[in-house]
Amino acid sequence: MAKSAPFGEVERALAWRYLRAKRQNGGVSLISIISFFGIMLAVTALIVIMSVMAGFRSTLLNALLGGQGHVFVTVDGYPEDNVLDLTQQVLEVPGIKSASPIIEQQVLATSEYARTGAVVRGVRSEDLDNLPYLKAGRSTADAAGFGEGRNGGDIVLIGAFLASDLGIRPGDQIKLIAPEGVSGPFGVTPRSKSYTVGDVFTTGSVELDKLYVLMPMQQAQLFFNKRGEYQLLDVRLDDPMKADQAKRDITAKIGQNFYLQDWKQQRAGYLNALNVERGMMRMIMLILITITALNIVTGVVMLVKNKTGDIAILRTIGATRGAIMRTFIMIGAILGLTGALIGLILGITIVLNIGAVEALLNFLIPGQGEIFDAETYGLQGLPAELDWGEALFTTLWAMSMSVLVTIWPAWSAARLDPVEALRFE
Known part of the structure; x- marks a missing residue:
C-alpha cells in the first residue's frame, strides 16, 4: 500500500x-x-x-432602562439656577441623550382598599418627553391635566401595577404620606396629601410599575419641602451599557464635587x-x-x-x-x-x-x-x-x-x- x-x-x-x-x-x-x-x-x-x-x-x-435613568448626579442642596446650568453642561457631553432634574422620595401610598410603599418622582412638564414609557410623551400627561393648577396642581400619574395593587384607576384618589413629618406643638405630624390619578403608565418593568408615582415638579418641591431645589439629575444615554465611560466624561466636565451613580451600581444584584x-x-x-x-x-x-x-x-x-x-x-x-x-x-x-x-x-x-x-x-x-x-x-x-x-x-x-x-x- x-x-x-x-x-x-x-x-x-x-x-x-x-x-x-x-x-x-x-x-x-x-x-x-x-x-x-x-x-x-x-x-x-x-x-x-x-x-x-x-x-x-x-x-x-x-424595560428596566426605559423606566429609570442610566446615570444619576446628586445635586441635593444646590440652588435651582446652578442645577439648571449644570444640566446644560451635562448635555454637552458626547453620548448623552437627555438630562433632567428630578426629586425622588419614598412615600406610603394608600387608597380606600389598600396601602403600599411607593416612590414619588417629581418631574418638570418639559422633561416628560424624555420618558420613553409615556407613549405620547408630554401630550399624554397634558391630556390628563398633569401640571395644571396652583403649584403644579393635584394630578399625578402612577404605574399600572401600583394602580392594580391599590385597586384604583384614573379619576380616583390616592393619598401619599411622606416619611418626614412637619414639626408642630404636638410633635412631628406626618406630611400627607390626597391626589387625583390622572392616568396610568407602563414602563415594561413590573418592579418599577409597582413603585412609581409621577408628580409635577412644583408640587413635589412643595410636598417634600424642597422649594427652589432639586435632588438628582436623571441622565439618559444613547448606549446604557457605556454608563461607566459616561460617568468619567461627566465628572471631567462638571468636576469632582458631585456624587455620581449609574444603573449598574443600583441594580448590581439584578x-x-x-x-x-x-x-x-x-x-x-x-x-x-x-x-x-x-x-x-x-x-x-x-x-x-x-x-x-x-x-x-x-x-x-x-x-x-x-x-x-x-x-x-x-x-x-x-x-x-x-x-x-x-x-x-x-x-x-x-x-x-x-x-x-x-x-x-x-x-x-x-x-x-x-x-x-x-x-x-x-x-x-x-x-x-x-x-x-x-x-x-x-x-x-x-x-x-x-x-x-x-x-x-x-x-x-x-x-x-x-x-x-x-x-x-
Whole structure:
C-alpha cells in the first residue's frame, strides 16, 4: 500500500466506507447513531436556550432602562439656577441623550382598599418627553391635566401595577404620606396629601410599575419641602451599557464635587443574577454536549473491535499507524461535525421562527390557553435574540469534543499488532 498523505484520499475513503457499512458487516453501531442525534439535539437545545435567555435579558434590561435613568448626579442642596446650568453642561457631553432634574422620595401610598410603599418622582412638564414609557410623551400627561393648577396642581400619574395593587384607576384618589413629618406643638405630624390619578403608565418593568408615582415638579418641591431645589439629575444615554465611560466624561466636565451613580451600581444584584444564571446554564449545556460526545467513544471502540481483521490487513500491506489512527479519528469527527452542523441549522431555524414555534406549541397543548400568557408574564410573546457568537461557540465546542473523544480509541486501533489480530481470523 503506497504511503498516503495525512487525511488524504485513501484515508477519507476508508473512513467513509466504514461509516456506510451495515451493522452486520461491522459498520457503525447504533450507539454511534444515537451519539450523532444526541449531539445534534444538544447543540440545537443550547442555541435555543441561550437565545431565549438572551431575549429575556434584553427585554428585561430594556424595560428596566426605559423606566429609570442610566446615570444619576446628586445635586441635593444646590440652588435651582446652578442645577439648571449644570444640566446644560451635562448635555454637552458626547453620548448623552437627555438630562433632567428630578426629586425622588419614598412615600406610603394608600387608597380606600389598600396601602403600599411607593416612590414619588417629581418631574418638570418639559422633561416628560424624555420618558420613553409615556407613549405620547408630554401630550399624554397634558391630556390628563398633569401640571395644571396652583403649584403644579393635584394630578399625578402612577404605574399600572401600583394602580392594580391599590385597586384604583384614573379619576380616583390616592393619598401619599411622606416619611418626614412637619414639626408642630404636638410633635412631628406626618406630611400627607390626597391626589387625583390622572392616568396610568407602563414602563415594561413590573418592579418599577409597582413603585412609581409621577408628580409635577412644583408640587413635589412643595410636598417634600424642597422649594427652589432639586435632588438628582436623571441622565439618559444613547448606549446604557457605556454608563461607566459616561460617568468619567461627566465628572471631567462638571468636576469632582458631585456624587455620581449609574444603573449598574443600583441594580448590581439584578445584573449579577442575570449573568450568573446565563453562565451556569451555558456550563450545564456544554457539559451535556460533552457527555453526549463521549458516547462516540463507545461506538468507535466497537467499530475497532469489528474491524480488527481489516486493520491487521491494512497494516501488513503498508498502512502506517498514523494512517489507521487518522482514519478512525475522521469517523468520530464526521459523526460529531455533521451532528453539530445540523444542530446549528435547526437551532437557528427555531430561534428565527420562535413565534411560529410558540403558536405550534399552543396548538399541540389544547385547553391550556397560551403557554406564554402576556398578562401573566408581562411580555408580548416568547423573546428570543440570536447571538451568532454564542451559536458559533456552541458548534465549535461540539466539534472539538467529538474529535477529542475519538483520539483514544483511534490510538488503540493504531497500536494493534497485525500478527496477533490475524491469529484468530
